[in-house]
Amino acid sequence: MLNTAAYRLSHFLSSIMLILAGVVLTSQQGFASITWLHSFFSTLFEVLPILLLGLGGLLCLFYGRTRQAALLIVVYLSHYILANEADYFRTHGVVRESTALTFHMCSLLLPLLYGVYAAWSERAQLVQDLVARSAVLIAVTGVAVAMARRYPDDVLQWLVAIRVEQLQGPLTQALIQFSYAAFALTFLVLLIQYLRHPRVLHASQLVAVLGLYWMLLNTFMLPEALVVMSSMVMLALIVAVAQEAYQMAFLDELTGLPGRRALNERMARLGRNYVIAMTDVDHFKKFNDTYGHDVGDQVLRMVASQLRKVSGGGTAYRYGGEEFTVLYPGKSISECLPHLEALRRNIEEYRMRLRDKQSRPEDAKRGRNQRGQSKSQHVSVAISIGVAERSDEHRDPQEVIKAADQALYKAKEAGRNRVVAYGQKAVPATRRKAVATR
Numbered sequence: 001m002l003n004t005a006a007y008r009l010s011h012f013l014s015s016i017m018l019i020l021a022g023v024v025l026t027s028q029q030g031f032a033s034i035t036w037l038h039s040f041f042s043t044l045f046e047v048l049p050i051l052l053l054g055l056g057g058l059l060c061l062f063y064g065r066t067r068q069a070a071l072l073i074v075v076y077l078s079h080y081i082l083a084n085e086a087d088y089f090r091t092h093g094v095v096r097e098s099t100a101l102t103f104h105m106c107s108l109l110l111p112l113l114y115g116v117y118a119a120w121s122e123r124a125q126l127v128q129d130l131v132a133r134s135a136v137l138i139a140v141t142g143v144a145v146a147m148a149r150r151y152p153d154d155v156l157q158w159l160v161a162i163r164v165e166q167l168q169g170p171l172t173q174a175l176i177q178f179s180y181a182a183f184a185l186t187f188l189v190l191l192i193q194y195l196r197h198p199r200v201l202h203a204s205q206l207v208a209v210l211g212l213y214w215m216l217l218n219t220f221m222l223p224e225a226l227v228v229m230s231s232m233v234m235l236a237l238i239v240a241v242a243q244e245a246y247q248m249a250f251l252d253e254l255t256g257l258p259g260r261r262a263l264n265e266r267m268a269r270l271g272r273n274y275v276i277a278m279t280d281v282d283h284f285k286k287f288n289d290t291y292g293h294d295v296g297d298q299v300l301r302m303v304a305s306q307l308r309k310v311s312g313g314g315t316a317y318r319y320g321g322e323e324f325t326v327l328y329p330g331k332s333i334s335e336c337l338p339h340l341e342a343l344r345r346n347i348e349e350y351r352m353r354l355r356d357k358q359s360r361p362e363d364a365k366r367g368r369n370q371r372g373q374s375k376s377q378h379v380s381v382a383i384s385i386g387v388a389e390r391s392d393e394h395r396d397p398q399e400v401i402k403a404a405d406q407a408l409y410k411a412k413e414a415g416r417n418r419v420v421a422y423g424q425k426a427v428p429a430t431r432r433k434a435v436a437t438r
């Protein structure tokens with residue numbers, strides 16, 4: 001099933017920026033007119049592809065991303081083969097006899113091999129995975145080279161033959177028809193891959209296809225297209241690996257909020273004034289026991305989505321389990337209390353529709369009967385919040401967290417679903433229903 005909530009523009013941002021930067025850097029009106037900048041980039045791009053292959057490849061292998069490592073190799077090899085032909089053309093003003101065959105073969109094999117590797121997910125065994133991928137690469141290129149050496153004319157004729165007359169036009173003349181089909185197929189497969197599993201890695205692979213397509217279109221037209229765009233594509237693939245590594249380390253997988261490690265990092269850089277609020281979902285164990293762990297997870301995601309929107313300049317973190325922390329740098333308790341109270345109220349008032357198996361009909365007939373009767377189950381949850389600020393009594397963040405925890409304990413003791421500041425007496429109020437169903 002498609003998970004539309006998980007699609008993010010941020011998944012695409014870095015790769016789109018890099019590919020666009022490649023287009024700008026290559027354009028003739030762009031940096032070519034600024035001489036010193038042009039010579040700087042020319043020198044940089046002479047070494048960049050091999051550097052990216054080496055360093056990026058190591059990074060990919062370090063994180064077990066054999067897929068991205070294989071993609072780097074495919075992109076680098078294509079760049080290397082085509083650069084030979086393009087350099088000859090630039091130096092002599094004419095192409096080699098073999099150029100057409102080499103270029104058309106690359107324009108078919110690059111999108112195909114790229115698509116196969118990008119859609120081929122990693123296996124548990126790193127070495128086995130690498131061996132399998134290398135075997136495919138060696139077999140495909142081996143057969144292609146052997147065929148091209150043995151029957152160069154036949155292979156060229158087969159490649160350039162126009163199979164669908166209707167598709168032939170001014171916009172589809174730069175590449176062979178097979179190449180357009182291969183790019184379209186790869187793009188489609190990788191789009192489906194992203195829609196089914198929305199990840200930065202998949203987004204980068206998808207955007208990179210466009211970069212490669214643009215690179216082939218301009219290989220002989222724009223002087224730096226090949227080296228610049230292949231570098232940018234490799235960079236986009238590597239940045240995605242680094243981005244996912246960062247997410248793994250700093251973001252909580254269930255809620256998407258920054259996790260404990262990110263909180264510790266942030267706490268090491270706090271100034272003299274700050275407020276820390278510790279929040280805890282009330283009666284969460286009962287929730288899990290009544291509705292199951294999946295619904296419990298759903299509740300945590302809902303609470304996190306409300307916490308993400310907390311006002312007053314606070315940032316929410318998942319502290320662990322059903323506990324969250326809200327950090328207010330440069331604020332005093334009195335400034336934060338109204339915002340935390342608003343957060344508590346928002347969560348209390350939120351009616352969450354259960355999407356679990358319990359609320360689903362057992363069969364299609366019952367489903368039809370139930371439809372329109374608004375029988376779906378709604379639940380609401382409450383949170384308790386303990387708040388403390390930096391003071392002479394609590395000088396470092398760990399002490400402030402402890403104080404906030406003590407205030408949280410008081411909030412729980414006084415009947416839950418309330419905000420209590422450290423040192424403040426928690427007034428017991430009429431008991432509110434923390435888990436309500438209707």
Ligand SMILES: Nc1nc2c(ncn2[C@@H]2O[C@H](COP(=O)(O)OP(=O)(O)OP(=O)(O)O)[C@@H](O)[C@H]2O)c(=O)[nH]1
Pocket residue numbers: 254280281282283284285286288292293294295296297300320321322412416
């Ligand atoms: N579904 C789900 N449950 C979790 C997760 N992390 C922790 N829990 C559960 O959270 C519950 C925490 O329960 P308790 O610490 O006893 O507290 P409580 O039931 O919230 O009661 P009070 O805090 O006293 O209001 C435990 O049952 C844990 O198994 C999670 O990621 N998902």
